[in-house]
Amino acid sequence: MAEAAGPRGARWLWPLLAVPGIVWLGLLFIAPMYVVLAILFGGVDPILRQPVPVWNPVDWDVAQFRYVWDHVVGAQPFFRPALVRTVVYVGLASATCLLIAYPVAYFTARFAGRWKGPLLFALIAPFWISYMMRMLAWVNLLQTDGLVNRTLSAGGVFDVHENWLGGRPSTVVLGLVYGYVPYMILPLFAGLDRIPVATLEAARDLGASRWETFRRITWRLSRPAVVVSLLVTSLPMLGDYFTNDLLSGSPDTSMIGNLINNSVLTPGQTGQAGAFVLLILLVSIVPMLLYVRSTRAGTDVQS
Amino acid sequence: MSGEPARRAPFTGRSAVARRSLLRAAVAGLAAPGLATLLESCGGGSTGSPSARETIPAPDNPVRWPTSQANPMIKSGLTPERGSTLRVYNYADYLSPRFLRDFEDKYGLDVRLSTFNDADEALTKIASKDLAFDVYFPSYDSLGRLVAADLLRPLNHDYLTNAGNLWPRLRDPWYDRGARYTIPYTIYSTGIGWRTDMVPTDVAAMSNPYDVLWDTHYAGNMAILDDWHTAMAMVLLRNGIFDINTTDPKDIALVRDQLLQMRRTMKPRVTISMYTEMPAGQYGLCQMWSGDAINLPYYLPNKVSTDVLRFWFPEDGRGEVDNDLAVVLAQGKNPVAAHVFLNELLDDKVAGTNFAFTGYQPPLLKFTPDSLVADGLVPQNLATAVVREKDFDTGIPLLQLPAAADAAYHQVWQEFKAGG
Numbered sequence: 001m002a003e004a005a006g007p008r009g010a011r012w013l014w015p016l017l018a019v020p021g022i023v024w025l026g027l028l029f030i031a032p033m034y035v036v037l038a039i040l041f042g043g044v045d046p047i048l049r050q051p052v053p054v055w056n057p058v059d060w061d062v063a064q065f066r067y068v069w070d071h072v073v074g075a076q077p078f079f080r081p082a083l084v085r086t087v088v089y090v091g092l093a094s095a096t097c098l099l100i101a102y103p104v105a106y107f108t109a110r111f112a113g114r115w116k117g118p119l120l121f122a123l124i125a126p127f128w129i130s131y132m133m134r135m136l137a138w139v140n141l142l143q144t145d146g147l148v149n150r151t152l153s154a155g156g157v158f159d160v161h162e163n164w165l166g167g168r169p170s171t172v173v174l175g176l177v178y179g180y181v182p183y184m185i186l187p188l189f190a191g192l193d194r195i196p197v198a199t200l201e202a203a204r205d206l207g208a209s210r211w212e213t214f215r216r217i218t219w220r221l222s223r224p225a226v227v228v229s230l231l232v233t234s235l236p237m238l239g240d241y242f243t244n245d246l247l248s249g250s251p252d253t254s255m256i257g258n259l260i261n262n263s264v265l266t267p268g269q270t271g272q273a274g275a276f277v278l279l280i281l282l283v284s285i286v287p288m289l290l291y292v293r294s295t296r297a298g299t300d301v302q303s
Numbered sequence: 304m305s306g307e308p309a310r311r312a313p314f315t316g317r318s319a320v321a322r323r324s325l326l327r328a329a330v331a332g333l334a335a336p337g338l339a340t341l342l343e344s345c346g347g348g349s350t351g352s353p354s355a356r357e358t359i360p361a362p363d364n365p366v367r368w369p370t371s372q373a374n375p376m377i378k379s380g381l382t383p384e385r386g387s388t389l390r391v392y393n394y395a396d397y398l399s400p401r402f403l404r405d406f407e408d409k410y411g412l413d414v415r416l417s418t419f420n421d422a423d424e425a426l427t428k429i430a431s432k433d434l435a436f437d438v439y440f441p442s443y444d445s446l447g448r449l450v451a452a453d454l455l456r457p458l459n460h461d462y463l464t465n466a467g468n469l470w471p472r473l474r475d476p477w478y479d480r481g482a483r484y485t486i487p488y489t490i491y492s493t494g495i496g497w498r499t500d501m502v503p504t505d506v507a508a509m510s511n512p513y514d515v516l517w518d519t520h521y522a523g524n525m526a527i528l529d530d531w532h533t534a535m536a537m538v539l540l541r542n543g544i545f546d547i548n549t550t551d552p553k554d555i556a557l558v559r560d561q562l563l564q565m566r567r568t569m570k571p572r573v574t575i576s577m578y579t580e581m582p583a584g585q586y587g588l589c590q591m592w593s594g595d596a597i598n599l600p601y602y603l604p605n606k607v608s609t610d611v612l613r614f615w616f617p618e619d620g621r622g623e624v625d626n627d628l629a630v631v632l633a634q635g636k637n638p639v640a641a642h643v644f645l646n647e648l649l650d651d652k653v654a655g656t657n658f659a660f661t662g663y664q665p666p667l668l669k670f671t672p673d674s675l676v677a678d679g680l681v682p683q684n685l686a687t688a689v690v691r692e693k694d695f696d697t698g699i700p701l702l703q704l705p706a707a708a709d710a711a712y713h714q715v716w717q718e719f720k721a722g723g
Contacts, residue, residue: 045430047451048448050426050430078718078723081722085722166570245574248572249574250570250571250572250722251719253722262721266717268710
């Protein structure tokens with residue numbers, strides 16, 4: 001009896017363990033996504049012009065989605081530059097984050113020794129301060145009479161009046177990098193810390209140089225962590241509007257997050273925000289598939 | 304305070320004359336470039352055009368709203384509900400905290416202030432009716448929607464004993480004849496603010512001061528209000544078009560061209576936080592509400608003299624002049640306390656307290672331009688930001704627009720803000 005109960009119990013146990021995850025997914029992803037769709041394809045209250053969700057897909061109206069789509073690819077594509085800008089800014093910011101985060105994570109994982117704990121603590125510290133406060137701090141630093149310009153003027157030797165907050169793409173990218181780089185360091189550290197030292201020593205013993213060891217062992221084994229960290233940072237960057245609002249506020253640097261925010265705040269346009277959300281979802285599926293492929297490749301190698 | 308009026312709701316619908324003129328223009332093929340697209344969002348965008356029967360107030364079309372049947376007026380002679388919680392729904396920093404504390408002490412009740420960022424967010428929450436707000440602060444552009452949705456409680460004037468303090472012209476306003484639902488709260492004009500230490504041009508002396516917002520010397524050093532109608536009206540005024548509620552497609556196309564030109568050449572910041580950002584030196588020139596201008600000195604660093612601050616409003620008074628309101632919501636549980644609260648807002652002393660905190664001027668007889676400057680509430684160099692009663696004779700209000708024009712304006716603004 002006891003022997004028979006074991007497999008039967010296991011058969012129920014594993015699906016049971018998946019239940020919390022499925023409930024979580026259902027409540028916090030599927031249901032909200034359906035609400036977004038019901039609003040996107042729904043109607044508008046004629047008096048208050050608030051969105052009226054339509055729950056039955058049979059009655060869905062595609063007008064709002066078509067409106068957005070037409071202004072992305074149609075004759076008057078005034079949404080397109082913001083989408084292109086988003087890809088460029090997020091790409092640049094993610095790459096810069098990686099350039100900063102990889103060496104930091106590498107050092108912490110391999111060479112920090114007994115300082116590993118305090119160093120990790122210091123890396124996590126920015127999370128304790130609200131994102132808004134950190135961005136507002138940059139506003140103060142970057143004002144025309146702020147600390148950055150005062151430092152560059154070297155105590156008045158040079159006449160520096162750089163207008164960092166005057167709608168510069170570079171300032172927005174800087175803000176994104178600063179805001180999201182801690183999110184990249186942690187998964188990179190976790191990935192690099194798991195690489196067995198013995199593997200690296202074996203490579204050196206077999207005659208590989210430091211560079212060769214890094215290129216052929218460390219980098220390859222850390223690639224899944226790099227992909228994860230890029231996803232963890234770039235996906236929230238795609239929907240970010242706050243950094244842009246605070247550090248630029250200029251339409252010339254509008255990103256898709258700003259388009260969503262503007263649509264939500266405009267009566268009758270809330271459904272369009274849903275269309276932009278769908279676009280982000282479609283765009284982010286590509287890196288997600290890359291990630292799945294990369295983790296599958298990693299599993300295959302291990303097995 | 305604060306650029307709060309900025310966050311007022313976009314408009315829908317306007318006068319039948321305006322609606323006809325738009326249709327005529329469209330039929331006559333006057334369509335300026337992109338008109339078809341400009342108007343498409345009202346047809347295909349499922350924006351839910353308001354009913355053609357929608358009532359739209361204007362100075363030349365005053366409106367007396369019907370008395371709500373579902374929400375009866377309260378009886379006279381009642382006392383505020385002691386021990387209750389009065390729920391006030393307002394923009395942030397648009398009421399003095401000191402006044403709220405005094406009110407609680409005086410009437411033995413709690414005031415719970417909830418804030419919103421924009422009128423649309425406010426309307427969404429009010430429409431749910433679950434939050435039981437007692438007092439709300441709309442602008443007249445959303446009044447029609449509030450009445451149509453039957454969200455307001457008619458005012459019993461027996462409780463409004465301070466109404467005599469108001470400017471006579473606002474005791475029976477065009478947007479609410481008989482003041483059935485509203486009391487005026489603040490008044491403001493829209494002009495141009497600048498810092499003389501960052502902008503050497505004497506804006507007020509220019510033949511057309513609006514041109515300074517297109518002067519590339521100040522590219523990246525200026526801002527305009529993040530309020531679609533206020534910003535677009537400024538473009539119309541720049542071009543001598545004083546019908547800032549125009550529905551003419553040619554005018555809207557002109558606004559579009561000049562706004563996009565401004566975006567390309569000036570890199571404007573689009574915001575409603577001028578009252579903090581300009582004193583902080585983020586830029587030296589901006590489109591600005593008068594109430595924010597009056598608030599500027601309080602945000603200026605100590606090392607900078609308030610003498611550098613300037614505000615321009617057309618000397619002939621032909622600029623944007625508006626007022627905000629306070630109403631009693633039908634969903635509230637404390638209608639008597641809400642009436643008393645509105646009455647307190649019209650008290651000279653309370654209004655002074657609120658004005659000192661918000662910078663937005665109450666339309667009360669006691670507060671004259673001379674007295675505000677003499678009492679030190681407004682520095683001499685910002686006296687132009689004080690709204691005079693006669694400004695309402697020449698000033699131009701921002702009105703609701705017909706649905707089609709509203710959609711056309713919104714699309715231009717959307718294009719401008721998308722940076723496309």
